[in-house]
Amino acid sequence: MLIATWNVNSVRSRIDQVKEWLVDNQPDILCLQETKVEDKDFPFEVFTNLGYQLSIKGQKSYNGVAIISRHSIDDVQIGFEDVILNNEEASHLSEQKRVISALINDIRIINVYVPNGSSLDSEKFNYKKKWISYLKIFLDKYLSRKDPICLLGDFNIAPEDKDIHSPEKFKGKIMASSIERELLKYAIGDKLEDVFRIFEPGKDNWTWWNYRHSAWEKNNGWRIDHIYVTEELLSRARSCWIDKKIRSNHKPSDHVPVILNIDWPSLEDENEFSFDENE
DNA sequence: ATGGCTGACGCTGTCAGA
Secondary structure (H helix, E strand, O other): OEEEEEEEEOOOOOOHHHHHHHHHHHHOOOEEOOOOHHHOOOHHHHHHHHOOEEEOOOOOOOOOEEEEEEEOEEEEEEEEOOOOOOOHHHHHHOOOEEEEEEEOOEEEEEEEOOOOOOOOOOOOHHHHHHHHHHHHHHHHHHOOOOOOEEEEEEEOOOOOHHEEEOOOHHHHOOOHHHHHHHHHHHOOOOHHHHHHHHHHOOOOOOOEEEOOOOOOOOOEOOOOEEEEEEEHHHOEEEEEEOOOOHHOOOOOEEEEEEEEEEEEOOOOOOOOHHHHHHH
C-alpha cells in the first residue's frame, strides 16, 4: 500500500502534473496541501475518472488540503474543530483550511499544512506556535483511540540541521529555529515516528527547493514534508522515499512528493478476489 | 542573492508563501 504527501502549490495550476504523477505511481492514498481553491471549483473529475475518491477542504487563494484515495474514505474530520469540540480557539484555528483527516483501510490518515510563520518576530509566528500547540491536543485525541495513525503533510519545519542544505545559514531562523523544532517534537510525541528517517538517515534528502536563487539547480533544498506513523504501521513499513525528479518538470511545484510503502491489507481485497472468482 | 520566483486575484499591481 502506497501513501503519499505532496504540497502542489495550487491544484488547478498543477493538475496535469498531478494526474500524470498518479498514473505513473499508482498510490493508494495521496494527500495534497496548498490546493488554493474553493471546494466548488476543485477539479474533481480528473481524480474520479482515474478511479479515486476525494475528501477536500479548501478556500480561495490560500491553504487547502485534500485526501485522494482508491479505497473508501470514512469518518472525515475537517480542521481541529471537528475533533477538539466546543473550543473557541480550535474553531478560530480551523478558519484557515490546513487539516483534514479520515479513516481509510483502518488507518487514521491526518493530512496537515502547518503554517510557515514568516519570521520569528512576526505575528504569523505566534499563529504557527499556537497552531502546533493545538496540533498536539488534536493528535492526543486520535492517539487515545485504537486506530493506527499516519500523520503526513507539509510541516514547514526542518527537524534537524541535516534537513537543511546550509544549516549554518538558516539555523535559528524560520523553519529551523529551536522553538519550532522543540514544539513540533512535543506535538509529535513518542508514539509517532518520522518514517523517512528509518530508511534514510543521511543528508541531501530534500522535499522543497526555493523557486528563487536557482535553488533546484544548486540542490539547495530542505526536508520539510514528513510522514509520521505509529508503531503498528512502522513495523510494516517497507520503504519511504522522496520523488525529487519531478522538481525538474516545466512549471513544477516547489515541493515534491514523499511516498511510504507499507505491507497493509486492503479492506477491498477480499471482495475483489471473490468478484474475480465469480467471473 | 533566503527572497531578486510563483500563483491567485483581478487588473497592469498587491499579497502571501518559504
